[in-house]
Amino acid sequence: MNGASTYSGLVDNAFWFILGSSLIMLVGITLTLIYFLVKYRRSKNPNPAQIEDNRKLELLWTVLPTILVMVMFYYGWAGFKVMRDTPDDAMEIIVNARMWSWSFQYPDGSQSAELYVPTGQPISLKLRSADVIHSFFVPEFRLKEDCMPGRENHAWFETTRDGTFDIFCAEYCGDLHSQMLSKVVSLPPAEFDRWLVDNASNISPEFLLQVKGCNACHSVDGRKGIGPTYKGLFGKTETVVTDGEVRQVVVDEAYIRHSILEPQADIVQGFDPVMPPMKDQISPEEIDILIEYIKLLK
């Protein structure tokens, strides 16, 4: 669990200091207790001393710990301050969290399901959520910040080495919370630039389904997931609940478009209303690509 961000060392210092002094205190208290237990056992010491208090001691063990915890506070704050001050030359990446997947949007507008970054370049993250609270957590960077629906949080990091690092969702968000994983891939800058160009030119429907997070809930092969499968969807008659009323609809292009943009409007019977609204995360052209693709899944 070696740190891999520029500030992970500062956080680790705080860890070492706090855990180290805690261990010393714990061992100290435990050994003292055991020593007293043995030394002052009743068979050895039948006549206890009735000591009620000692002002000096009381003062000592109030003041010393106060100083100690203030040092701890300082260490914690020092690392935190660096974490919160995003450098001016940082590259801005938007993090979109939604039930149970991540996507990352780069300055050129392209997207990916794993976060690619150039090593040694400060990255500024704009954290968003389409539905409930999620939390962006990369242990190796010592970085965590929540993705709140209805607001934008910020964070930043800069990697110190090439490599692949786990991303977890750390705020409980429902059924597949523990599957809401991804990776940060840190590449040498030249390689990153090549990757960015390649990635931006990828508009295959399979890629879109992955990046937009549809795969977390929908299958293309007939398996029932959290949501209905796309297989055989187009043209079929679907029973949906609209404003509490059950009705039948025939699935056409307009219905699919509407289902993606306003998922809460018509709820397919037998499913929970958990699909995140995709309005801000998907373009009309991308929807067209998906519709054409779904048509083919007979």
Add this chain to the structure above:
Amino acid sequence: MTESPAGSWGRTGSYLDGPSSRTGLMGWLTTTDHKRIALMYLAAMGVFFLVGMTIGLLIRLELMQPGEQFYGAKTYNTFFTLHGVIMIFLFIVPGIPAVFGNFILPLQLGAEDVAFPKLNLLSWYVYMAGAAIALTSLYAGDSPPDTGWTFYAPYSINSGGSVSWAVLGAFVLGFSSILTGMNFIVTIHRLRAKGMGFFRMPLFCWGLYATSWIQVIATPVVGITLVLVVMERLLGIGLFDPSLGGDPILYQHLFWIYSHPVVYVMILPAMGVISDILPPFCGRTIFGYRAIAISSMAIAVVGYGVWGHHMFTVGMSDTARWVFSLLTFLVAIPTGVKIFNWTATLYRASIELRVPLLYALGFIFLFSIGGLTGLVNGALSTDIHVHDTAFIVGHFHYTMFGGAGIGLFAALHFWFPKMFGRMYNEKIATWAWGLIMVGFNTLYFPMLVLGIMGMPRRYHDYLPQFQVPHFISTVGSWILATGIILMIVNLIRSARKGRKAPNNPWGATTLEWTTTSPPPLLNFATLPEVKTGPYDFSGRKPGQSHEEGAS
């Protein structure tokens, strides 16, 4: 209340006996005797604890290996929710006050009952009603609640699980808390024995006093918050749900304004228990009586200003974050003071290592780990890393279970002879204690390690790098459960068959030990008068009881 009930058994004999109108089921269900109400709480909480523990074991079983082992994610999510709701709202919050506060407080004060005995019975019924409502959520609606015990919005607003019932149950349980708190405050102010000034109260009473104030002041906040959640779910009023223009962070503030102080509701009475157990087994007065008493109140007051440390990653202003961090460190100091004073109480003592003392020492050790890991959560940069990971799960089990829970076990072994008039088998009790200590650490220490490695909490499944500590932790859960079951079996058997207990088996000095074991309905043959501090051993050999000291 002072006139004695028909017959002479009110001041002699046992509160457990009496005319047949008192010994039947109705006799129990309509009793206003604080001691019987305490036992009714004990029975109900014992059952809830065992249910909670079983669910905890099932959670650990699923986490033994990565991948789906026995059941799916949906079930897992309802399991940790139920486990948390049961353990918090039904077990550890009522906890020591409901059982030992009720039983022991009037005895320690030299009173015949609490100030409002009927209200006390009502509190028990409110508690049972709240529990019934909360458990209704298991089968009402489509599926059980799956939000975690924290009910965070907006997930709790939109979840398909029957969250409203669970939330409503917690709301009703809050009233039971408030009523009990009020009852204790008035009892402490009005019913102390003649000569017992505030600074002559046993420290357990001090712990209950601080706790009661928190219950009365903080519980209404969470009550109204939970009602707002239900209203938002049913009426869509849009306070917390951003898609309706609400603010989810507001929910978290309101929730933690109550739920942080409430961890002190759990721990302060346990600290009182420890302070009462040490003197008799050390044969000497407690070290730093005033420091311990005052630090309880300090914790209760400062504890109100630290709730934000649950929210370091939600996107609060950076200033708010460091202010909350600073305040959090301040609350650590009075806690440390207590631990140092307890340790010093063993200095030049005459120590008899009996079972209650073993539990008290176990408490000091486990709670120290809980408190020290709390420093990691209080510091900003380290909390950012461990927040919402298994480290937090480890930390709060060390404080709430290792602290308040073990404190409750300690109280049980300390006051058992008084409550049931019988002794338990000390050999079995010692074995159970050993298993509990070993199991506890095997279960929860790996969680601290896992959290630092980056394992998030509330995860049904995990990556392979986390496997070894998870496996060890699961084995620990079996050892712990074995110890707990051994402890319970021993106590239940002893309550019926144990050898008769003397009035003061530990040579303790507080008033509850001056009456018979078990006490009569009105507690004392004649109401006691107090002339010294609570832990005055002068003129008495260590281990000697009042009668022996007097003769």
